[in-house]
Amino acid sequence: MKQYAEFMARAYTMELEATERYAQFAESLETHNNREVAQMFRKLADIEALHAKRILEQMQWPSMPALPPAYAWEGDEAPETAPFDSLHYLMQPWHALEIALRCEQRAQKYYAGIAASKAPAQVRSAAREMAAEEAEHVRLIRAWMARVPRPAAGWDEDPDPPRTNE
Amino acid sequence: MNAPLTVALQAKDFKSDYKPVWCPGCGDYSVLSAITKALATLALRPENVAVVSGIGCSSRIPAYTTCYGFHGVHGRALPVATGLKVARPDLTVLVASGDGDGYSIGGNHFLHACRRNVDLTYIVMDNHVYGMTKGQPSPTTEPDWGSKLAPGGTGVREFHPLVIALASGANFIARAFSGDPNGCAALIAEAVRHPGFSFIEVLSPCVTFRPEQRGWKDAVRPAPVEFTDDPGRAARRLMTDDGFNIGVLYKGARAPYSPARGGTRPVQDLETAFHL
Numbered sequence: 001m002k003q004y005a006e007f008m009a010r011a012y013t014m015e016l017e018a019t020e021r022y023a024q025f026a027e028s029l030e031t032h033n034n035r036e037v038a039q040m041f042r043k044l045a046d047i048e049a050l051h052a053k054r055i056l057e058q059m060q061w062p063s064m065p066a067l068p069p070a071y072a073w074e075g076d077e078a079p080e081t082a083p084f085d086s087l088h089y090l091m092q093p094w095h096a097l098e099i100a101l102r103c104e105q106r107a108q109k110y111y112a113g114i115a116a117s118k119a120p121a122q123v124r125s126a127a128r129e130m131a132a133e134e135a136e137h138v139r140l141i142r143a144w145m146a147r148v149p150r151p152a153a154g155w156d157e158d159p160d161p162p163r164t165n166e
Numbered sequence: 167m168n169a170p171l172t173v174a175l176q177a178k179d180f181k182s183d184y185k186p187v188w189c190p191g192c193g194d195y196s197v198l199s200a201i202t203k204a205l206a207t208l209a210l211r212p213e214n215v216a217v218v219s220g221i222g223c224s225s226r227i228p229a230y231t232t233c234y235g236f237h238g239v240h241g242r243a244l245p246v247a248t249g250l251k252v253a254r255p256d257l258t259v260l261v262a263s264g265d266g267d268g269y270s271i272g273g274n275h276f277l278h279a280c281r282r283n284v285d286l287t288y289i290v291m292d293n294h295v296y297g298m299t300k301g302q303p304s305p306t307t308e309p310d311w312g313s314k315l316a317p318g319g320t321g322v323r324e325f326h327p328l329v330i331a332l333a334s335g336a337n338f339i340a341r342a343f344s345g346d347p348n349g350c351a352a353l354i355a356e357a358v359r360h361p362g363f364s365f366i367e368v369l370s371p372c373v374t375f376r377p378e379q380r381g382w383k384d385a386v387r388p389a390p391v392e393f394t395d396d397p398g399r400a401a402r403r404l405m406t407d408d409g410f411n412i413g414v415l416y417k418g419a420r421a422p423y424s425p426a427r428g429g430t431r432p433v434q435d436l437e438t439a440f441h442l
Contacts, residue, residue, distance in 0.1 A: 020178075024199075028190045077348060084199075085345060085373060085380055087190035 004122045007114070008059050011130060015052035018080040018103060019045050025087060025096075032089045040096040048080070079106040090158060092151045101141045108134035177202040180212055184229050189297075191380075193344030193370030194224050197291050200342070200350035200368075201260065202231065207355045208258075215258045218247040220267040223298045224291035224370070227262040241272030244279040244288065251284050252425055258358060259285075265292040269305040269325050276327075280334035283362045285422040289354065290327065290365070291344070293372035293379065301375035313375075327367055329404045332397060332416060337362030339400070339416040341409075343386045344370040349412065356414060362422040369410075382410070389413035 022045035029038035111131035180202035219225035221240035228235025305325035357364035371379035
């Protein structure tokens with residue numbers, strides 16, 4: 001049971017970190033006046049926040065579980081957290097979804113790995129469910145991407161570039 | 167900021183409401199995140215921490231935290247921080263800088279801050295370029311990096327901050343990478359815990375003026391050997407280092423500078439001392 005609760009706490013933290021990162025991305029792009037993409041990241045943050053809330057409800061936790069204040073993943077960041085360097089100031093909504101797609105794929109792989117591991121049965125079963133859920137998110141994001149215009153070649157060309165490099 | 171003392175603070179409690187204006191994708195976002203995570207891990211409180219900086223993109227950090235902040239004069243963050251720590255040893259003092267502010271304009275202060283070994287944590291976000299002023303070569307820019315501002319490159323060899331820090335007496339030397347905010351947070355926390363002058367060079371890509379630095383994530387690796395407390399061994403290691411080994415590289419045992427503190431005196435007494 002302890003291991004199951006720990007697993008769910010990690011899952012919760014994963015969703016929370018993804019929420020925070022998308023919110024940071026939204027702020028960054030709002031600052032740089034790319035409102036369309038900022039809005040897309042806000043939507044993604046809201047979706048991840050909903051997933052986090054669902055875990056709390058499922059576990060009947062009134063608030064964040066007892067984890068260290070800055071819960072750290074060993075090595076890299078959580079699988080569903082987009083890297084800070086993913087952004088470009090001229091990026092388009094399709095790019096935001098592409099980032100989200102990669103995050104969901106990493107999360108799916110992470111859970112599938114636990115489901116196939118020698119973890120206790122309850123943890124493996126929960127991981128299987130999570131992996132299936134992430135697979136569904138992958139499908140939904142792909143469908144979403146199909147509805148959003150794909151950026152044309154040269155989308156990152158700025159007629160008044162900040163760079164003065166050769 | 168006024169939460170009861172019993173409540174453990176989280177990283178978000180160290181972030182202010184000011185939104186960073188760095189370019190999207192800038193490594194400094196990650197360093198800010200790492201600093202706030204480290205402060206939460208150390209169970210510090212914003213009112214017990216001061217963040218001092220100079221000028222440049224990275225030096226905007228104090229405003230983005232809920233700690234005390236001082237956005238100072240170009241290259242002069244270390245003297246300000248030194249004075250603050252000596253006057254208020256109870257505060258945890260972090261100093262934020264960049265490769266231009268820290269190694270060029272503030273280069274001399276860097277040497278003497280290492281030598282004095284006051285209990286500070288110096289975080290230098292190194293992107294090998296002056297980003298805020300549109301991409302001039304900095305002290306750590308490669309000699310052959312050409313731009314319209316330096317056609318064909320400067321031809322001048324790079325500054326080696328970690329070697330300089332060691333030779334000047336820094337008590338803790340580490341290198342972090344902004345692409346790993348959790349690893350960076352752990353190094354910052356370790357640096358704060360270590361007594362004396364702790365220096366962390368953070369490789370923090372400038373995606374606008376040095377977009378090729380996005381490739382740093384493939385170049386960095388954990389340092390292949392544990393840190394050493396032997397300055398001679400550390401010197402050999404740092405001199406042959408290719409700039410991408412991440413982790414604590416040197417931990418010294420020199421006692422931090424701590425001036426004898428006289429008792430407080432009434433202001434009138436001080437006035438008498440200055441009377442002509």
